[in-house]
Amino acid sequence: MSISRRHFMVGTALTTSALAIPTFLRAADKPKVVVIGGGAGGATAARYIAKDSKGAIDVTLIEPQQAFTTCFFSNLYIGGFRTFESITHDYRTLEGTHGIKVVHQMATGVDKAAKTVTLADGSSVPYDKLIVSPGISLKWDSFPGYTKDASEVMPHAWQAGPQTQLLKSKVDGMKEGGTFVMVAPPNPYRCPPGPYERVSMIAHVFKQKNPKAKIIVLDPKEKFSKQGLFQAGWEQHYPGMVEWIPASIHGGIKSVDVATGEIKTDLDTFKSDAANIIPAQAAGEIAATAGLTNDTGFCPIVPGSMQSQADPNVYVLGDSTIAGDMPKSGYSANSQAKVCANAVRGELTGSKVFPAKFSNTCWSLIATNDGVKVGASYEAKPDKITSTGGFVSKTGEDAALRKATFEESVGWYAGIANDIFGA
Amino acid sequence: MICSRRNALIFSCVLIAFGLPAGFSTDAHSQTTQASEALSEQHKLLVTRGTEVFQRCTACHRIGPDAENRIGPHLNNLIGRTAGSIAGARYSDAMKKAGQDGLKWDANTLDAFVADPTSFIEDTTMGLDGVEDAEDRKALIAYLSAFATGSSNIPETPAARGLPSADPGIPAEILAIKGDPEYGEYLSSECLTCHQSSGSNRGIPGIVGWPVEDFVVVMHAYKSRKRDNPVMQMMASQLGNDEIAALAAYFQQKGQ
Numbered sequence: 258m259s260i261s262r263r264h265f266m267v268g269t270a271l272t273t274s275a276l277a278i279p280t281f282l283r284a285a286d287k288p289k290v291v292v293i294g295g296g297a298g299g300a301t302a303a304r305y306i307a308k309d310s311k312g313a314i315d316v317t318l319i320e321p322q323q324a325f326t327t328c329f330f331s332n333l334y335i336g337g338f339r340t341f342e343s344i345t346h347d348y349r350t351l352e353g354t355h356g357i358k359v360v361h362q363m364a365t366g367v368d369k370a371a372k373t374v375t376l377a378d379g380s381s382v383p384y385d386k387l388i389v390s391p392g393i394s395l396k397w398d399s400f401p402g403y404t405k406d407a408s409e410v411m412p413h414a415w416q417a418g419p420q421t422q423l424l425k426s427k428v429d430g431m432k433e434g435g436t437f438v439m440v441a442p443p444n445p446y447r448c449p450p451g452p453y454e455r456v457s458m459i460a461h462v463f464k465q466k467n468p469k470a471k472i473i474v475l476d477p478k479e480k481f482s483k484q485g486l487f488q489a490g491w492e493q494h495y496p497g498m499v500e501w502i503p504a505s506i507h508g509g510i511k512s513v514d515v516a517t518g519e520i521k522t523d524l525d526t527f528k529s530d531a532a533n534i535i536p537a538q539a540a541g542e543i544a545a546t547a548g549l550t551n552d553t554g555f556c557p558i559v560p561g562s563m564q565s566q567a568d569p570n571v572y573v574l575g576d577s578t579i580a581g582d583m584p585k586s587g588y589s590a591n592s593q594a595k596v597c598a599n600a601v602r603g604e605l606t607g608s609k610v611f612p613a614k615f616s617n618t619c620w621s622l623i624a625t626n627d628g629v630k631v632g633a634s635y636e637a638k639p640d641k642i643t644s645t646g647g648f649v650s651k652t653g654e655d656a657a658l659r660k661a662t663f664e665e666s667v668g669w670y671a672g673i674a675n676d677i678f679g680a
Numbered sequence: 681m682i683c684s685r686r687n688a689l690i691f692s693c694v695l696i697a698f699g700l701p702a703g704f705s706t707d708a709h710s711q712t713t714q715a716s717e718a719l720s721e722q723h724k725l726l727v728t729r730g731t732e733v734f735q736r737c738t739a740c741h742r743i744g745p746d747a748e749n750r751i752g753p754h755l756n757n758l759i760g761r762t763a764g765s766i767a768g769a770r771y772s773d774a775m776k777k778a779g780q781d782g783l784k785w786d787a788n789t790l791d792a793f794v795a796d797p798t799s800f801i802e803d804t805t806m807g808l809d810g811v812e813d814a815e816d817r818k819a820l821i822a823y824l825s826a827f828a829t830g831s832s833n834i835p836e837t838p839a840a841r842g843l844p845s846a847d848p849g850i851p852a853e854i855l856a857i858k859g860d861p862e863y864g865e866y867l868s869s870e871c872l873t874c875h876q877s878s879g880s881n882r883g884i885p886g887i888v889g890w891p892v893e894d895f896v897v898v899m900h901a902y903k904s905r906k907r908d909n910p911v912m913q914m915m916a917s918q919l920g921n922d923e924i925a926a927l928a929a930y931f932q933q934k935g936q
């Protein structure tokens with residue numbers, strides 16, 4: 258058998274020089290993975306598949322942005338602890354070191370029968386396996402009056418980039434002694450502690466530059482992640498500055514008016530001098546277009562592999578998924594991406610598939626050197642990804658531990674940024 | 681055996697613990713402890729002297745958790761490093777060539793180089809005149825070694841609150857498990873969310889190149905909650921003995 262194969266190769270090598278490359282290495286014959294979305298989930302999956310398959314799989318990453326600003330640590334940017342550049346990453350290492358083809362376009366459709374992805378310019382890209390990690394879409398109808406245009410005045414800053422810069426400028430430039438209003442998002446949303454870390458960072462700015470300013474949080478929920486820790490931190494570092502009002506007290510957001518700065522609730526009308534409105538969320542639009550979502554607006558997946566329940570050749574990661582007990586976080590998306598990469602490689606090249614393990618930790622900064630964290634580990638049960646145990650920082654921890662927790666988060670950021678975008 | 685190794689971990693922690701709280705537990709195993717305390721007292725003095733000698737290097741070199749390349753390369757993990765091998769650092773062609781020819785930094789090669797740089801590598805760009813005093817060189821190398829991979833960069837947290845010791849006391853058969861590095865590589869992807877694959881110590885300790893036994897001991901100390909960090913306790917609680925061995929095998933290999 259090996260002899261006839263050798264003869265075959267020699268023969269073809271004589272006819273065309275292109276075929277001198279052993280057949281199994283030719284790009285046209287390699288299995289193809291296409292990844293939609295170059296964020297925490299998508300870029301990690303692309304990188305791990307390319308890195309671990311050592312060139313045996315052809316990986317294309319579709320992402321409209323030239324550079325990706327992480328939502329994680331974007332609150333620290335607002336608080337003045339990080340520069341915008343330090344939270345922005347390009348795709349050069351993924352292209353250069355890992356040989357991933359990065360296409361800077363929007364994916365506009367998926368033909369699951371033909372196994373192709375359509376791009377904004379009308380071209381299409383074929384795949385054997387498709388990975389979809391488009392993050393979230395914002396539901397513009399969730400607070401009456403809050404539209405995409407309105408977000409240019411009252412930013413959401415829940416997708417990082419110019420929105421984050423706009424929010425920072427609103428915070429820095431708010432009139433002296435003014436009122437800042439945040440409308441927090443209803444469940445489920447990306448980064449459960451995110452709004453409250455943001456409140457802390459805005460309070461940190463006000464404490465230095467605008468000490469008479471007030472922050473009002475209008476929350477559609479009754480409780481929130483790490484609530485005790487945040488509220489104790491606000492009392493300690495920013496006494497009297499932050500007022501958190503749950504739905505049972507304000508009765509619901511009735512309307513948002515960017516022209517007057519007014520936010521109406523059942524209880525009262527709140528007049529803001531600057532505001533941050535974070536609307537309800539659903540899976541990234543392309544996930545719905547591709548028919549991967551169910552009536553929750555998110556994508557059901559197979560817990561052990563992140564395979565879409567709608568199509569065995571498609572995998573979904575990160576914020577767009579219904580990931581059981583896992584929160585929507587960058588850490589989760591990165592963790593899921595590795596499980597998915599292992600499964601996809603196994604399918605395409607027969608590499609060993611190891612059992613899924615997931616974990617998550619979310620660090621939050623409350624004030625200078627006052628870091629807290631919450632985390633858990635998970636396993637894939639047949640019906641859903643299930644928590645197997647976790648931890649959370651405690652109120653009253655000493656300053657040294659809080660500082661160590663903050664320093665740990667800085668290390669985590671450096672680590673995960675390298676893990677997603679390559680070092 | 682575990683006991684003396686643990687003491688080694690503890691004092692090496694003191695050396696690198698610029699940012700870390702310096703409280704650590706005392707050990708009940710008195711005899712070994714006394715012997716190694718005397719040793720560590722001596723070693724501490726040597727390192728203190730080394731800190732002073734290192735001042736001659738600081739115009740060009742940095743060392744420690746945030747160290748980056750300056751005029752010369754950073755000096756973390758210097759012991760065992762191939763000469764001229766840090767990406768992005770400036771080296772003379774002579775230094776790079778020495779590395780290509782197989783020069784590795786250890787106590788002997790460093791001693792010779794530092795004693796008289798240009799007679800060791802004729803065209804080196806290192807501007808140091810040479811450290812004449814042999815005891816000074818020994819002190820300097822002791823100081824530099826404290827920032828090396830292996831047990832010395834394992835942060836010895838104090839034993840978890842209320843416990844006298846972080847020693848997990850693992851039985852020999854667990855230490856003897858031979859890990860599967862391929863499985864370790866897969867499992868390592870979870871570690872690499874936080875621990876950098878470059879081995880950098882920034883914010884979170886580097887774990888690349890640790891000796892297998894240290895790795896196993898430390899992970900079991902987290903698993904049995906004798907070390908305090910909750911993220912690590914959670915991670916370790918998910919790992920079986922074989923998985924810890926696999927990770928240890930993989931990370932040691934990765935450092936080579």
Ligand SMILES: Cc1cc2nc3c(=O)[nH]c(=O)nc-3n(C[C@H](O)[C@H](O)[C@H](O)COP(=O)(O)OP(=O)(O)OC[C@H]3O[C@@H](n4cnc5c(N)ncnc54)[C@H](O)[C@@H]3O)c2cc1C
Nearest residue numbers: 294296297298328329364391392448575576586587588590
């Ligand atoms: C303020 C804030 C703070 C946060 N802090 C933390 C934190 O401290 N720790 C943490 O772990 N997580 C944090 N998060 C959450 C984290 O940012 C998200 O959970 C994570 O980014 C989700 O990853 P993803 O891959 O699902 O989506 P994303 O990272 O958002 O990536 C999606 C990508 O897909 C692209 N895309 C979308 N549609 C298409 C299309 N049709 N075609 C091509 N590309 C497309 C987008 O341009 C985007 O680049 C925070 C979030 C916020 C808002």
